[in-house]
Amino acid sequence: MGRRKLVVGNWKMNGMREHLGEVEAIGRVAAAHPSVEVGLCLPATLIMAGSERRGAAFIGAQNCHMDISGAYTGSLSAEMLAEAGATWVITGHSERREARGETNADIAAKSAAAHQAGLNVILCVGETLAVRDAGRAEQVVADQLLASLPEGAAADWLAVAYEPIWAIGTGRIPTMEAVAAMHAALRAALASRIGAEADRMRILYGGSMNGDNAADLLAIADVDGGLVGGASLSAKKFAPIIEAADQQMAAAA
Numbered sequence: 001m002g003r004r005k006l007v008v009g010n011w012k013m014n015g016m017r018e019h020l021g022e023v024e025a026i027g028r029v030a031a032a033h034p035s036v037e038v039g040l041c042l043p044a045t046l047i048m049a050g051s052e053r054r055g056a057a058f059i060g061a062q063n064c065h066m067d068i069s070g071a072y073t074g075s076l077s078a079e080m081l082a083e084a085g086a087t088w089v090i091t092g093h094s095e096r097r098e099a100r101g102e103t104n105a106d107i108a109a110k111s112a113a114a115h116q117a118g119l120n121v122i123l124c125v126g127e128t129l130a131v132r133d134a135g136r137a138e139q140v141v142a143d144q145l146l147a148s149l150p151e152g153a154a155a156d157w158l159a160v161a162y163e164p165i166w167a168i169g170t171g172r173i174p175t176m177e178a179v180a181a182m183h184a185a186l187r188a189a190l191a192s193r194i195g196a197e198a199d200r201m202r203i204l205y206g207g208s209m210n211g212d213n214a215a216d217l218l219a220i221a222d223v224d225g226g227l228v229g230g231a232s233l234s235a236k237k238f239a240p241i242i243e244a245a246d247q248q249m250a251a252a253a
């Protein structure tokens with residue numbers, strides 16, 4: 001069976017209670033496109049209320065701690081996020097790798113902790129522009145993925161998101177050929193570690209995905225969905241991406 005497209009919004013540090021109507025509207029779009037798995041990774045403050053109004057969309061968190069509990073002021077454990085209503089969590093987003101100094105080992109530990117708490121994981125990887133310009137993107141990102149992949153990673157609880165750092169929030173995206181080559185390289189890297197399970201694992205593209213480029217990106221063989229920042233903040237902008245994923249599912253059926 002083919003891989004079900006997964007389209008996930010990352011609201012980052014955006015969203016107040018007044019925006020819960022958008023969660024509800026996105027939940028309705030998800031219900032209208034059941035071939036696609038749709039989710040929203042909300043700020044932690046909205047997870048509980050969002051999960052009550054999520055419709056057919058799942059609610060995720062954007063980060064978790066690697067320990068179950070302890071003296072970590074300001075942090076949230078995977079278990080706490082799950083209790084609040086999250087069923088997924090993003091790990092390794094470049095905005096945390098870069099600004100918070102999270103290492104590959106931290107990300108593997110957070111991903112394992114999330115799985116332990118029953119959360120599914122979107123593990124992010126991606127290269128800087130300097131690495132891409134140096135022609136080393138595929139090697140560097142494949143190495144990063146293998147170094148941050150938790151023990152026992154399996155497709156029923158972990159998806160990978162390839163997010164070129166220079167494409168996040170910039171309106172720039174790689175060429176379709178570059179995306180195809182990267183996703184194929186990441187699947188090959190996964191196969192070297194987890195064998196046939198790699199064929200079942202979803203690899204999302206993230207970085208300035210929007211209603212105009214989603215159809216082309218989602219048509220690439222190894223692109224199994226999207227991680228979407230800015231264009232996920234409203235149902236109006238997010239719906240065309242979900243629809244494009246639905247069309248790809250129909251075309252593949």
Ligand code: PEP
Binds near residue numbers: 010207
């Ligand atoms: C992201 O931050 O994960 C992201 C993909 O952002 P944007 O879509 O805004 O580039």
